[in-house]
Amino acid sequence: MIIKKDKSEIQNFLVDAANYKGDCEAVYFPESESDILIILALARNLKQRITIAGNGTGLTGARVPEGGIVISMNKMNNILEINTAEKYAIVQPAVILREFQNEVTANRLFYPPDPTEQDCFIGASIATNASGAKSFKYGPTRNYVIELRIILSNGEVLNLKRGNNFADGNLLNLISESGSQIEISLPDYLMPNTKHSAGYFTKINMDAIDLFIGSEGTLGIITEAKLKLLEIPENLISGILFFNNEADALDFVDDARSQSIKHRMAKDENNINARGIEFFDFYSLQFLKEDYPKINDNHKAAIWFEQEINSESEEFLFDKWMSLVEKYNADIDNSWFAMDKIELEKFKNFRHAVSSKVSEFVAQKGVRKVGTDTAVPVEHFRDYYFEMKKDVAANNLNYICYGHIGDCHLHLNMLPQNADELITAKSLYARFCARVVELGGTISAEHGVGKMKRDYLFNMYGKKNILEMARIKKILDPNLLLGIGNIFDEKFLIN
Numbered sequence: 001m002i003i004k005k006d007k008s009e010i011q012n013f014l015v016d017a018a019n020y021k022g023d024c025e026a027v028y029f030p031e032s033e034s035d036i037l038i039i040l041a042l043a044r045n046l047k048q049r050i051t052i053a054g055n056g057t058g059l060t061g062a063r064v065p066e067g068g069i070v071i072s073m074n075k076m077n078n079i080l081e082i083n084t085a086e087k088y089a090i091v092q093p094a095v096i097l098r099e100f101q102n103e104v105t106a107n108r109l110f111y112p113p114d115p116t117e118q119d120c121f122i123g124a125s126i127a128t129n130a131s132g133a134k135s136f137k138y139g140p141t142r143n144y145v146i147e148l149r150i151i152l153s154n155g156e157v158l159n160l161k162r163g164n165n166f167a168d169g170n171l172l173n174l175i176s177e178s179g180s181q182i183e184i185s186l187p188d189y190l191m192p193n194t195k196h197s198a199g200y201f202t203k204i205n206m207d208a209i210d211l212f213i214g215s216e217g218t219l220g221i222i223t224e225a226k227l228k229l230l231e232i233p234e235n236l237i238s239g240i241l242f243f244n245n246e247a248d249a250l251d252f253v254d255d256a257r258s259q260s261i262k263h264r265m266a267k268d269e270n271n272i273n274a275r276g277i278e279f280f281d282f283y284s285l286q287f288l289k290e291d292y293p294k295i296n297d298n299h300k301a302a303i304w305f306e307q308e309i310n311s312e313s314e315e316f317l318f319d320k321w322m323s324l325v326e327k328y329n330a331d332i333d334n335s336w337f338a339m340d341k342i343e344l345e346k347f348k349n350f351r352h353a354v355s356s357k358v359s360e361f362v363a364q365k366g367v368r369k370v371g372t373d374t375a376v377p378v379e380h381f382r383d384y385y386f387e388m389k390k391d392v393a394a395n396n397l398n399y400i401c402y403g404h405i406g407d408c409h410l411h412l413n414m415l416p417q418n419a420d421e422l423i424t425a426k427s428l429y430a431r432f433c434a435r436v437v438e439l440g441g442t443i444s445a446e447h448g449v450g451k452m453k454r455d456y457l458f459n460m461y462g463k464k465n466i467l468e469m470a471r472i473k474k475i476l477d478p479n480l481l482l483g484i485g486n487i488f489d490e491k492f493l494i495n
């Protein structure tokens with residue numbers, strides 16, 4: 001097993017995509033579960049905390065160590081099986097999502113989770129319960145995890161199979177591979193009824209596997225996952241629609257969203273039934289227009305949508321979408337529609353370009369982005385969006401806003417130019433998080449909490465419930481080794 005200690009060789013592990021920085025003594029690169037067991041035994045003896053590293057695309061500091069050692073999963077990167085007959089895959093944690101998606105597609109199957117950043121590891125996407133554009137129809141990563149193999153910090157191994165181990169009310173009983181029993185009484189806090197990825201999952205009679213999905217490297221090390229695959233859709237229709245008036249774009253979304261949800265519930269695939277609806281505000285389009293010259297300054301917003309179709313429904317659905325496009329006054333001459341693979345790929349790149357452009361801008365200008373990952377219930381979405389925009393404009397901050405509007409989940413990225421603006425941006429961020437809590441939403445819909453958002457999670461759930469999360473952690477990680485500082489401050493672990 002490789003172990004690296006030289007700072008010049010481990011720099012990549014001391015930072016993540018949010019530019020959150022940390023430090024550690026060494027990075028271990030296990031190639032097997034036996035290697036992991038050796039590292040854990042050593043760490044227990046030396047009382048060294050452990051941070052598990054995925055591919056470093058996280059935006060919350062969750063994979064950034066604050067002392068101790070890092071376990072990089074890099075070497076455990078094999079797709080072990082793709083079963084086309086039973087539609088599942090078995091993977092090691094460091095399989096890159098993009099490569100997995102390609103392999104699954106080559107097998108004429110479909111894995112819906114599609115975080116915009118496809119260079120993440122599958123293990124980490126499970127640890128953060130990642131989502132993407134298609135989560136509007138298909139939900140988050142959680143919905144596709146059917147089995148997990150997890151090593152706890154004391155070396156016990158859990159094999160969790162969805163459907164095999166439910167809590168009895170709030171009592172969860174886990175049995176490890178060696179036969180040890182772990183009894184957990186689950187917390188009773190209510191999670192928001194929105195897309196949500198912040199803090200431990202808890203529900204009466206919940207499935208044991210769900211506690212570990214989204215636990216951000218704090219409860220155990222995922223060494224293998226079995227994932228559900230679906231039949232690949234025959235074809236897709238997609239559009240990038242430009243609007244000269246933002247209100248028209250928002251009305252278009254309301255209509256497309258409510259029709260899609262209605263038809264999805266009725267399992268009516270031959271009607272408007274988007275699998276993703278994404279939003280780009282005026283400033284996002286300004287960022288993109290250099291690379292996409294068809295964007296002009298009259299375009300105040302754009303919407304990307306995608307729907308699955310087949311040869312029978314193709315024409316009918318195209319007409320259905322066109323009538324929505326006309327109804328809400330999209331700039332049809334400059335909007336784009338796609339039904340073939342090359343064009344669809346270009347559309348995917350368009351969606352990715354805005355977040356990459358922001359990262360480029362931030363790196364070039366040396367500014368720090370302060371970005372929301374909040375989601376609110378649909379009835380509050382517009383008010384919340386307008387409030388945010390008004391507050392940011394009143395403070396003369398540069399920003400761009402884009403994201404998963406189907407799920408009422410936008411990333412408003414403030415781009416402060418100096419230290420004073422950074423202070424203002426942070427105080428607005430805190431205000432936005434407080435507001436979503438009032439509205440019954442979440443402070444993090446997909447990126448997780450990590451080290452950067454734990455104060456906001458504290459405000460969302462309150463001390464009692466944060467202490468409940470710490471209690472769960474202490475049961476599963478009694479040596480307090482894994483992911484210390486993620487989700488909640490380590491002070492909650494002391495008593």
Ligand SMILES: Cc1cc2nc3c(=O)[nH]c(=O)nc-3n(C[C@H](O)[C@H](O)[C@H](O)COP(=O)(O)OP(=O)(O)OC[C@H]3O[C@@H](n4cnc5c(N)ncnc54)[C@H](O)[C@@H]3O)c2cc1C
Pocket residue numbers: 016017051052053054055056057058059062063073093114115116117119120121122123124125126127128129130131132133216217218220221222223355356359446447483486
């Ligand atoms: C441009 C951009 C766009 C993004 N878009 C999205 C998006 O649309 N949706 C979304 O959900 N996220 C998005 N993200 C965030 C990020 O890609 C996801 O959080 C992703 O899941 C992180 O994967 P990673 O491999 O980089 O993990 P890392 O950042 O390295 O780690 C993330 C967490 O996973 C834990 N972890 C890693 N491996 C394991 C393991 N084997 N066992 C237990 N814990 C483990 C780590 O300890 C850490 O807590 C985006 C990021 C960027 C930079």
